[in-house]
Amino acid sequence: MVRSISCNVSRYIGAIFAAAILCNPAQAQQSAETFYNDKTITYIVSSEPGGGYDTYARLIARHMEKYLPVRRIVVRNVTGAGNIIGANTIYVARADGLTIGTFNTGLIYGQLLGLEGIRFDLTKMSWIGKMAEEGRALVLATNSGFDSVQDLVESPETIRLASASLGTANHTEILILRAALGLNVRLIPGISGGEFELSMMRGEVAGALNATSSRDDFVARGQGKYVLSVTGEEARALGVPQARELVKDPRYIPLLELTEAVAELGRLTAGPPDIPPERLALLRDAYMKVSTDPEFLEQAALLGIPIQPLGGDAVEKRVRMALDQPEETVLELRRVIQSTD
Template identity: 40%
Template sequence: MMGRLMTSSTRFLGRALGGIGLLVLATGPVAAASDLYKGRTVTYIVTTAAGGGYDGYGRLTARFMEKHLPGSTFVVVNRPGAGHILGTNLLYAAKPDGLTIGSFNAGIIYSQILKVKSARYDLSKMSWIGKAAAESRTIVVDVRSPYKNFLDFQKAKEPVPMAISGIGSSAYMELNLLSKVFGTNFKLLPGYSGNDNEMAMMRGEVIGKMGSTGGQGAFVRSGRGRFVLRVGGDWPKEFGPVMRGEDIAKTPLQKSVITLIASQADMFRVTAGPPEIRKDRLDALRTAYGAAFMDPELLAEAKKLKWNITPLVGDVVGKAITAALDQPPEIIAMLKEVQSAKPSDIKVGGSLTQVLRGGRQIVFKDPGGKELKTSVSGSRTRIEIAGKESKRGALKAGMACNVTFKGNGTEASLIACK
């Protein structure tokens, strides 16, 4: 027998989600580790760029699942894009042979609720392996900013710039929802993946960001960041008292929004595969996952990194995610309004470092030295060189340009070069 897996001995979290309780499994006996994966390679997709909490947990999960699947080899592949949608689409479309699994932000339920065309997955049909943590959803700000708690945002006279990975990401949806029900004025700037958002705070480009405790804890410990809000999940005592969304929610709509965000905190750092993975392989993956998250070496490593480990294994994760998909009409209407809102353009000056594919994509550095990318349309992007309208083929590395776009990785509406 190899390790011990979690069984149906359970306790309920105090928080309800969609009318059902979330189960935290206690330990119990497990089946012997399977040799089904002997000599096989498993691709583990992480739907963010390298660096940051998702990548870290994904690599930790893959490494210890490999240890507990005899003879297997796990390869981690980063597939960021479209607020976790790109990587999740790839995962969902993979062959159900148990050789492609991965991790994504559970916040992609928003895209499914809204029936976003680019979201080509159904979370209720995925082969759920487990979840690793229950971490509070948090807002962290640059420690130099004047904001001491979330309610201070209501007093801001100018829009507060906040970093997000992409339009439709969980941070994008949650910050917009919070703005609507609490009357804050956030200006969301996309294109900050991995640790880019922390660098952006240090450069003064943005005030803050929203994410998980684990993903933001190191920045706070460094003395550069400050937590101003937490919602759901487990809260590390080391960070002291921080304003809770559950405490400031007074109206029914505020409470509904906070409950929805809390559901993402409780089902955190998930691992899943495409639909209909055959039972023997799915059982082997779940057994390895459970054994991995009871491995003393993993637990010691997570403790050293100050990462939350509160695992669940199997269908209970899928049931909780499916329950979160069932939202009342008023929340769905609000999500639709948020999704249909167009982000504002930003203008960034910098020097072109690369012109790719005949001008269809450019790479440039902003004044702070950050490398940014934008796509260039032959019909929708206006090109000006020395005050005269031009074509994208005329763009050259070394040109000093002002780029108007919606954030890193988005399409430019105007490129004006000297």
């Protein structure tokens, strides 16, 4: 009996102590810093090495080490199924704050559609932040023989456009544009990273829909030409037609609004659900410190990648808003995605 009372008192005292730490921000931060001391964080990239997500992740990881008491941050590429495997890996990881990662924002579409293989729920993930807005534009190779959106509508032959894979943003958004603008195009999947430009230069595809930051150099070299702006301030500044301006059927406007919401969430970083609050706060703080680090910004500029950061709380709210779509919008998205090539 005495032993039982003693155990209960110990648990009670322990609960009071834990609550005191949570109520004291300084103690909570110290507790988190103690946990991370000399530990290794794994930063999962759900796409192939060498692409945009990989470039951002490696740069962020290198500089986050400066703002956390960790031994190191290791970047690990976990690829397959249009980023689904990597995102699943992040989602089911132990919620101790030692596994974080990034994945294609097209998985927002994937969750709306309930794509096969998805084990994650983006509304439950521990959001750390986002580092960019992805202004998206359609680029055509100069050797393709096509110069405008009108060419893609009026071509008697079906034109090939590059796609990473089912579930990625560029795949889904090309299908939305095809339906909304009446483009005579079909997708060639399985092209990622630097392969987009190589496939255009070899004449295997006529063009691609990508973040403008990924194709600016290609266009600057005279190997490509922007012909359509889809989302984002950078794309709108290109001086080419806007997708919204060309849409004649109002039922596609909600889908374009959805693409705009997804584009605002470029280069996300998240962890599994239920990371302890004090550890998540430390990760978020380090992430935002990276976004203003002069050396980080200098290296990002040299790489030609834009930096438009947003903290984890705000990212979580925007992800929830993007996923909160009316049933008719989801049904229209499903119809567009399931349309045959």
